[in-house]
Amino acid sequence: MKNKEVFSTFHLMDTIVSVKLIGKKVKRTLKKIQTELTKFARLYSRFNEKGVVVKINEKAGVSSVKVDQKLLTLIQKAVEFGKLSNGLFDVTVGPLLDLWSVKSSSSPPSDGLIQKTKELVDYQDIFIDDKKRLIMLKRINQKLDLGGIAKGLATDECNKIIRKYNINQGYVNIGGNVSVIGSNPSGQPWKVGIKHPRKTDHLIGLVKTVNKTVVTSGDYERYFDYQGMRYHHLLNPLTGYPGREGLISVTVIAQEGYLADALSTAVFLSGMEKGRSLLKQFPKIEAVLIDDSENIYITTGLIDCFEVFGQTKITII
Numbered sequence: 001m002k003n004k005e006v007f008s009t010f011h012l013m014d015t016i017v018s019v020k021l022i023g024k025k026v027k028r029t030l031k032k033i034q035t036e037l038t039k040f041a042r043l044y045s046r047f048n049e050k051g052v053v054v055k056i057n058e059k060a061g062v063s064s065v066k067v068d069q070k071l072l073t074l075i076q077k078a079v080e081f082g083k084l085s086n087g088l089f090d091v092t093v094g095p096l097l098d099l100w101s102v103k104s105s106s107s108p109p110s111d112g113l114i115q116k117t118k119e120l121v122d123y124q125d126i127f128i129d130d131k132k133r134l135i136m137l138k139r140i141n142q143k144l145d146l147g148g149i150a151k152g153l154a155t156d157e158c159n160k161i162i163r164k165y166n167i168n169q170g171y172v173n174i175g176g177n178v179s180v181i182g183s184n185p186s187g188q189p190w191k192v193g194i195k196h197p198r199k200t201d202h203l204i205g206l207v208k209t210v211n212k213t214v215v216t217s218g219d220y221e222r223y224f225d226y227q228g229m230r231y232h233h234l235l236n237p238l239t240g241y242p243g244r245e246g247l248i249s250v251t252v253i254a255q256e257g258y259l260a261d262a263l264s265t266a267v268f269l270s271g272m273e274k275g276r277s278l279l280k281q282f283p284k285i286e287a288v289l290i291d292d293s294e295n296i297y298i299t300t301g302l303i304d305c306f307e308v309f310g311q312t313k314i315t316i317i
Helices: 026-044 052-058 069-084 094-100 111-118 150-164 257-270 272-279
Strands: 004-012 015-023 126-129 134-137 169-174 177-181 190-195 203-209 213-218 223-226 229-232 247-254 286-291 296-298 306-308 314-316
Touching: 004 026, 015 026, 015 150, 026 052, 026 069, 026 150, 026 169, 052 134, 069 126, 069 134, 069 150, 069 257, 094 111, 150 169, 150 177, 150 213, 150 257, 177 190, 177 257, 190 213, 190 247, 203 247, 203 286, 213 257, 247 257, 247 272, 257 272, 257 286, 272 286
Parallel strands: 296 314
Antiparallel strands: 004 015, 015 169, 126 134, 169 177, 177 213, 190 203, 203 306, 213 247, 223 229, 247 286, 286 296
């Protein structure tokens, strides 16, 4: 039986999802992926009233909520990353995200409100009973938001399905979280573009890779400008304000999607020096960092795998 090819684009998890598969059972695999992502979006979004995350947020400070193993694992990983990043990655950032509401706002909230709301943000307030699969937020009005890690884990779940059905080539793109399977149809590594953080509809470069997930966090996707200052959606849980540590885009290439997702956010909020130290804890992970002068910094493993467009300076870190 010859390999078949299928391509589909659909809207889920508040973003555009595109899937391309090359292999024997591509239609069945695609259907399984769509089913899994639909379930994922329904259960793990804090905006879906029937979802488990909504229940956890509603019961904050009151009682625990029983969850499935996937969500338990996801929250455990998020807490681990909160510790690793010294609180810069924090899935209890929901109250701050609601306060800033970057999608619809045109001016920042008052500093008093920011400081008051920031007090509700602390990943250490997540109670986990792994034996009974119970999750609870310790204080009323605390809110989980898994947006900084959920899409990455979703790509991991898609990859499990892809491996189960022996699909050997393709990709899954969940709103810019791109997981590539095998090589491209020409037998070469897939080329994953990195958006130019200051030029709309332009790429600043691309990464050539196989069997990896590529995730970018930047200050250019959701933001508003106010009095000459850009206010974006990547909030620093420790200050309550959008991160301003000198980086405007961070791309992480990793085997695990959840790790690439969380790490790209944490490095962005850490800045260049602390971000490099954080990356050194993951020797198998590669990264592309772009500072606010549009200089590009890449890890050593990308020397032969990164292609830049234009005359942008590249530094190896």
